[in-house]
Amino acid sequence: MCEICRKVLTRFTLSLLLNKFCDYNIIEIDEGNNWGESWLRLFLPKRYVRSIFELKPDWFKQEGIKGIVIDLDNTLIPWDVEEVPDEVKAWLSSLTEQGLKVAIISNNSRARVSHFAKPINIPYIHRAKKPFNFGFKRAAKMMGTSPGEMAVIGDQLVTDVFGGNYFGAYTILVRPLVDSDAPATKINRLIESYIKRHLYRTGKWSRSVIDES
């Protein structure tokens, strides 16, 4: 089976499984339907930011957040970059110095994630299989926090936001650092663009966020 077919099949199976294990019905969203019963609401982040640097330690504390799990590629660093910028190190330090627990959670390989996380001494979970719960549960255990005390930060609706919402965390969507993506992410972006258009058409998402993200 070719690589593209395998990925499409995987995503299709994943969507079926998620639907099976979610207690939500797939319904068309319009004014006559109950938005709260639609599983599509799981794709809505609680907050949208253009950059992680908009997120300050005090804000997390005000929201009752004690643990922060952060995606790596296109959230902290561009997907094709290996060096950690000094401002990212400083931002992460500002969180931990305020007593917040921080972990990096990525679907990428151990080599990729550890190369970034180990030198700056941040716990990490590689091959997290987002949007499934496995990685989020491990992160919660690692940080000693409940889902309600956690924030999930990432640049993708399908993995970070959907997975974080389903887990019960406070989800924050970040504008991707670069316009390009790793090959494995391109299918996610296609699904994401459809979901965003649908949410926009049904009045659940503002035009500005669609254009920016």
Ligand SMILES: [Mg+2]
């Ligand atoms: Mg990412």
